[in-house]
Structure formats: structure tokens, C-alpha cells
Amino acid sequence: MHTPHAHRRLALIDLGTNTFHLLIVEMPTTPGEKPLVLLRTKAGVRLGEGGISQGIISPAAYARALHTLAGFKEEIELHEAEEVRATATSAMRVTRNGPDLVRDIFEQTGIRVEVIPGEREAELICQGVRQAVDLGTEPHLIMDIGGGSVEFIIANQATIFWKRSFEIGAQRLLDKFFPDPSGVFPAAAVAAEQQYLSTVLEPLIEALQQYRPVSLVGASGSFDSLADMQLGQLRTESQLPPHTELAPGSFQESYRHLLSGNHEQRLAIPGILPMRADMLVVAAVLIDYVLGVSGITRIQTSAYALKEGLLAEMLAI
Structure with a gap:
């Protein structure tokens, strides 16, 4: 047997x-x-x-x-x-x-x-993030920047108040606004991306005004890279702590650094995965835009996302 x-x-x-x-x-x-x-x-x-x-x-x-x-x-x-x-x-x-x-x-x-579907993706991401970050009772804005879509969830530890998936991922933004990734990302491209986001993200802006989240929690991907940049060291998947506090000054510094360099210079920044060097530029413009419209000053990162959400769901059954 x-x-x-x-x-x-x-x-x-x-x-x-x-x-x-x-x-x-x-x-x-x-x-x-x-x-x-x-x-x-x-x-x-x-x-x-x-x-x-x-x-x-x-x-x-x-x-x-x-x-x-x-x-x-x-x-x-x-x-x-x-x-x-x-x-x-x-x-x-x-x-x-x-x-x-x-x-x-x-x-x-x-x-x-x-x-x-995107709605289900948003739900699983939220479940995953809750395993890494204690969201408590106040609403937080959870954001997951994928290559194809970006999920936004407003939630606390117990409740999802609002969720939405937008097909504006980093690869799409790169294709749309960064025709020459070998170079510097010009100010005009930043402005064009911001203009586009203000149109596409209208439902998010309304939800932010309604729920007033107290912090931004960024899930995996670009946010892991920003946490690595803050540390000045590229970490493997297993070395990343579940949760990192990202100093607002650190994000702004990384953002300036990413915008000022060309592709070669971005590759040389400590903590950057070569595959993400250009995507991180358009992602950082998106993060900066969201911080601006939400007025949020606290950024946390979660190394846990969709797959941990799936696991949490399976354990609960």
C-alpha cells in the first residue's frame, strides 16, 4: 500500500x-x-x-x-x-x-x-498583503503594479471597502510613454503619463476622497525593488522580509534617481533588477501620482501578494 x-x-x-x-x-x-x-x-x-x-x-x-x-x-x-x-x-x-x-x-x-479576472486578482492580493502587514481598523490603499494590470484595493484587516483592476501595467506604460528606453525619460513623457493617469484613474480618485486611506501598501514587484534601493542591495525572493517601511524621502530620492539617468545608469543603481530598470521609471511616476492625489505620506511594502493570498484562502477552507 x-x-x-x-x-x-x-x-x-x-x-x-x-x-x-x-x-x-x-x-x-x-x-x-x-x-x-x-x-x-x-x-x-x-x-x-x-x-x-x-x-x-x-x-x-x-x-x-x-x-x-x-x-x-x-x-x-x-x-x-x-x-x-x-x-x-x-x-x-x-x-x-x-x-x-x-x-x-x-x-x-x-x-x-x-x-x-482582475477583480479576483485584487481580492487575492489583498489576502496576501494581510499576511505580511497588519492593516488594523483604518483603511489603507493597497497597490500592485503588474506588467499588464494595476490593482488598487482600499481595505483594513477585516474588510475590503473598494477594489478595482486597471489595464495600465508597467509594460503597457513603457510601450505607451517610453518609446526609447535606452535614454532618459523626458519631462514631457512624465507629464503625458500623469495626464493619462488622471483620466484613467478617475474611479480611484473618487474612492480615495470617500475612504481617505492612511497609508499606501505596495505589493511585491516594483515595491520590492524600491525597498531594495532604499537598502542599496538587491535581495532574492527568500531574503526579503514580509514587510518594509519605505521612508517617503527614500522613495522621492529613488524617483529622482530613476528619472535623471539613462538606461545604463539605471542598471548601475544598487538594488535594481536589470529586468525592472525601465519599468521602474514608469511605475515610480504612477506611485508618485497616487501619492499626490491621495495626500498619503506613509508607504509600506509587502513582499506577499497573490500567491500568498491563494495560500491563505486554502488554509482557511
Whole structure:
């Protein structure tokens, strides 16, 4: 008779537009215990590069996705995880060949990918952030800047007051406002992006006036990079603390630094992941815009996002 692990091992995959994440945990046998993290890793796939603005996943990005998932599959087998939950977001939601990629992933790896809507993505991100940051009773603005979409959630530890997903991710902003990423991001491009945001983010501006959140909590991605820049050191996924306080002065300094340099100079900034060097510029303009319209002065970062939200949800069931 075959006896499985006494402990159930679970793999969670978040197929984002920029980054694919893999989290492998051993589930607790006693309720209330925390799962044991066996592996936490990510790969820069840039699924949206060279195509998302045209509604397509480019052949090179498509190949990178399949290659990355073949590697994840090896890790899953190595760690003997019996159960796999994989979710995909903006790039797979909106592209014409997204469904083909879902099918090819299943045929090549046996991994079933669930493409989730933006509203559901926002909910899971909020759940994940709550595992890293105690939101207490006051409302906070949670923000997750993906490559394809950006989620905004106004919530406290118990309640989501408002949530919305906008298809204005960093890859899209890059395609739209930064035609020459090798150079400096000119003041005119900053102004054009701000003008665009003021139109697209009208529903957010209304919600901010209604709920008046006390802090900005940035989830993973660009916010991890800003926390690394504050420290002046690039950290791996497993080295990042769940929660970091980002000094407002530190953000403004990073923002100025990012805007003043060209691509080569951005690459040289300590704490920057090469893949994010240009995206971080358009993301920082977005963060600065949100700080401006909300009047928020406190910034916190959460290393936890969608996959931790999925895990928290599975533990609660």
C-alpha cells in the first residue's frame, strides 16, 4: 500500500505579466499552524514584452513562458508536491493567443492554469498583503503594479471597502510613454503619463476622497525593488522580509534617481533588477501620482501578494 506524505505539499504558481512566481509549501497538520515554506522563487519572463499592447504574446515571450514552467515542473517534482494551483493574470487574460499558451502549458507540463479576472486578482492580493502587514481598523490603499494590470484595493484587516483592476501595467506604460528606453525619460513623457493617469484613474480618485486611506501598501514587484534601493542591495525572493517601511524621502530620492539617468545608469543603481530598470521609471511616476492625489505620506511594502493570498484562502477552507 502506497503511503503519501504525512504532510500535504502544495505548489502555488503566479503567472504574472513580468514575473512568474513559484511557492512550494508543506501544509500544517494542525489547524492554526503556519505552512512550512520549502521553496520561494521567481523568474523574470516578461510575458508582455513586444506584444501586450497589440493584444498578443510574442513568440519569444511564449517560448520563455514554456521554458520557465518546465523548470518549475522540475522543482515541483523534486519537492514532491502533490497539488499544484496556477493562476494567470493580465497577459493571459487579454491576449489572443493566451488560451493557446494555457493549452500548451498543460500539454507540456500537466499544469492546469486558471486565468483569473482582475477583480479576483485584487481580492487575492489583498489576502496576501494581510499576511505580511497588519492593516488594523483604518483603511489603507493597497497597490500592485503588474506588467499588464494595476490593482488598487482600499481595505483594513477585516474588510475590503473598494477594489478595482486597471489595464495600465508597467509594460503597457513603457510601450505607451517610453518609446526609447535606452535614454532618459523626458519631462514631457512624465507629464503625458500623469495626464493619462488622471483620466484613467478617475474611479480611484473618487474612492480615495470617500475612504481617505492612511497609508499606501505596495505589493511585491516594483515595491520590492524600491525597498531594495532604499537598502542599496538587491535581495532574492527568500531574503526579503514580509514587510518594509519605505521612508517617503527614500522613495522621492529613488524617483529622482530613476528619472535623471539613462538606461545604463539605471542598471548601475544598487538594488535594481536589470529586468525592472525601465519599468521602474514608469511605475515610480504612477506611485508618485497616487501619492499626490491621495495626500498619503506613509508607504509600506509587502513582499506577499497573490500567491500568498491563494495560500491563505486554502488554509482557511
